Every structure is written in C-alpha cells, then in structure tokens.
Amino acid sequence: MTRSWLRYTTVSRLFVLFYIGVLLIVPLGLILYRTFEPGVGAFIDSVTSPAAISALDLSLLIIAIVIPLNGVFGVLLALALARGKWRGRAIVEAIVDLPFALSPVVVGVSLILVWGVDGWFGFLSNWGIQIIFAVPGMVLATVFVTLPFVVREVEPVLLEIGTEQEEAAMTLGANALQIFRRITLPAIRWGLGYGMVLTAARGLGEFGAVILVSSNQPGISQSLTLLVYGRFEQGNEYGAYAASTTLMLVAIVIILVMTLLARRVENGERETEQAG
Numbered sequence: 001m002t003r004s005w006l007r008y009t010t011v012s013r014l015f016v017l018f019y020i021g022v023l024l025i026v027p028l029g030l031i032l033y034r035t036f037e038p039g040v041g042a043f044i045d046s047v048t049s050p051a052a053i054s055a056l057d058l059s060l061l062i063i064a065i066v067i068p069l070n071g072v073f074g075v076l077l078a079l080a081l082a083r084g085k086w087r088g089r090a091i092v093e094a095i096v097d098l099p100f101a102l103s104p105v106v107v108g109v110s111l112i113l114v115w116g117v118d119g120w121f122g123f124l125s126n127w128g129i130q131i132i133f134a135v136p137g138m139v140l141a142t143v144f145v146t147l148p149f150v151v152r153e154v155e156p157v158l159l160e161i162g163t164e165q166e167e168a169a170m171t172l173g174a175n176a177l178q179i180f181r182r183i184t185l186p187a188i189r190w191g192l193g194y195g196m197v198l199t200a201a202r203g204l205g206e207f208g209a210v211i212l213v214s215s216n217q218p219g220i221s222q223s224l225t226l227l228v229y230g231r232f233e234q235g236n237e238y239g240a241y242a243a244s245t246t247l248m249l250v251a252i253v254i255i256l257v258m259t260l261l262a263r264r265v266e267n268g269e270r271e272t273e274q275a276g
Contacts, residue, residue: 028248031241031244031245031248032245032248034237034238034241035238035241035242035244035245036245038238042238042242043242043245046238046239046242046243047242047243047245047246049239050218050219051218051219051222051227052227052239052242052243052246054218054219054222055218055222055223055224055226055227055243056224056246058135058138058221058222058223058224059204059223059224059225061135062135062138062139062142062203062223063142063199063200063203063204065139066139066142066143066146066199066203067196067199067200067203069143070143070146070147070149070150070195070196070199071150071192071195071196071199074147074149074150074151074154074192074195075150075154075188075192077092077096077151078150078151078154078155078158078188079158079184080092081093081096081151081155082155082158082159083158083163096147096148096151096152097148097152099144099145099146099147099148100148103208104141104145104206104207104208104209104210105208105209105212107141107144107145107208107209108141108208108209108210108211108212108213109212111132111137111140111141111144111209111212111213112132112212112213115131115132115137115140115213116131116132117132119132132213133213133214133215133221134214134215134221135221137213137214138210138213138214138221138223140213141206141209141210141212141213142203142206142209142210144209145202145203145206145209146198146199146202146203146206149195149196149198149199149202150192150195150196150199151195152195153191153192153194153195153198154188154191154192154195156191157187157188157191158184158187158188161187165183166179166183166184169182169183190261190264193261193264194258194261194262197254197257197258197261198258200254201251201254201255201258204224204225204247204250204251204254205225205247205251206225207225207226207229210223210225210226211225211226211229214226216229216230218230224243224246224247225247227239227243228240228243228244228247231243
C-alpha cells in the first residue's frame with residue numbers, strides 16, 4: 001500500500017512537472033533564449049528604442065490610472081455587497097464577475113458601441129474628446145477587464161471582520177469617514193493591496209480588448225502588448241521577443257510583490273482569528 005502510493009505520487013509529480021515544463025517553461029525559455037542569443041546589447045538597443053519606451057510609458061500610465069480607479073470603486077462596491085442584504089445584490093455579484101467570463105473581444109466591441117462615434121456618447125467627438133481609438137478607450141477597456149479583482153479580494157475580508165467594531169465606533173460618535181479610516185481600511189489594507197497588484201498584472205497583459213479600442217499607432221496609443229503584436233506583423237521577430245521579455249520582467253516583479261502581499265494577507269487573517 002505504501003509503496004504503491006509512493007510510486008503513484010512520484011509518477012504524478014513527474015507528470016505535473018512535465019506538463020508545466022511543456023506548457024510554460026519551454027515556451028517562455030525559448031523567448032528568453034531568442035532574446036539574448038544576439039547578446040545583451042541587442043536587447044538593450046531594442047527595448048530602448050523610441051517605440052519601445054513609448055509603449056512601456058503608455059502601459060505604465062494606463063495602469064497608474066486604472067489602479068486608483070478600481071481601488072476606490074472596488075472598495076465602495078465591496079462595502080455595498082458585504083454590508084447588509086438588499087434587493088438585487090445577487091445580480092450585482094454576478095455582474096461583477098462578468099469580466100472573468102466575457103471574452104476581451106466582446107468587451108472591446110461593447111465599448112465601441114457605447115463610446116464610438118456612432119455610440120451613445122459619440123457626441124463627445126464633436127467636442128474634440130476622442131475615446132475610442134485613443135488612450136481613454138484603452139483605459140476604459142483595462143478598467144472593464146480588471147474590475148473584479150479588488151472587489152473579490154476585499155469583500156471576503158469585510159465579511160470576515162464583521163461589523164462589530166464599526167458599530168461600536170458609531171455608538172461612540174465616530175462618523176463614517178472616521179470609521180473607514182481607522183477601522184475598515186486598516187483591516188482591508190493587505191487585501192486591497194493584493195487586489196491592486198492583480199489589477200496591475202492583468203492590465204499590463206491585456207490585449208484582446210485594448211487592440212479593438214486603440215489605433216495601435218507607435219508613440220500614440222500602442223502599449224507593450226500591442227508593440228509585440230505590431231512587431232510580429234512587421235516581421236520584426238527579434239523586436240517582438242525583446243518586448244515580450246520586457247513584459248516578463250515586469251511580470252516577475254509583480255509576482256514577487258504578490259507573494260509578499262499574500263503572506264501579509266495570511267498573517268492578517270491569522271491575527272484576526274486570534275483576536276476573535
């Protein structure tokens with residue numbers, strides 16, 4: 001029994017390692033190999049070109065806008081969902097998860113229908129405000145696909161801590177802002193941070209929705225993911241490899257931050273359980 005179980009676990013581990021290797025490690029390793037095969041200098045020259053720097057700057061700008069937007073509205077939505085029962089709450093819960101299920105292409109098309117020249121807010125173009133095929137459209141697409149992350153990280157924390165401390169503070173005369181700043185925010189800070197990091201990771205890698213609402217013009221509305229696509233279309237394979245490696249390096253930094261925040265979240269949950 002023990003030997004057969006050990007044999008089974010060994011085989012299953014080898015299969016899992018093989019699966020991960022073929023699916024993830026080998027393809028990513030090939031990108032790194034092709035990137036640095038000509039030398040580090042070639043990589044630096046490629047990623048410091050005006051188009052690459054502009055694409056990186058735009059990607060970081062979009063994330064810098066999306067993170068606070070989703071942070072603020074994500075917390076407000078999580079509070080609305082976690083505090084009390086109200087009619088339509090289950091429907092809102094389902095709507096929040098829609099970006100997980102919808103294809104990014106559908107997201108892009110829906111934004112064009114609403115914000116395009118012939119859409120509901122097409123009149124904005126008459127005022128010189130261009131949404132679709134410009135940076136604002138890319139921001140909207142990224143906000144859409146990353147909407148659930150903060151909500152889904154903060155809401156469980158709010159449900160776990162309950163309302164006892166907030167109600168006690170209210171009876172002592174604290175207003176809503178004081179309660180949020182001194183009680184709620186410290187309790188959700190690590191979950192909020194983790195949700196923001198997930199938002200950054202998802203937003204940096206978004207392609208399907210963004211390409212539909214962007215003009216994909218270098219230096220104007222071309223993000224890093226669009227730069228990879230554009231270079232492949234132009235036959236500049238090495239440039240695409242270098243841009244992909246840049247995305248991977250940014251992803252590694254995000255993963256490290258996520259790991260640290262995950263540990264903080266776990267420690268916070270343990271402290272909450274001990275306090276309870």
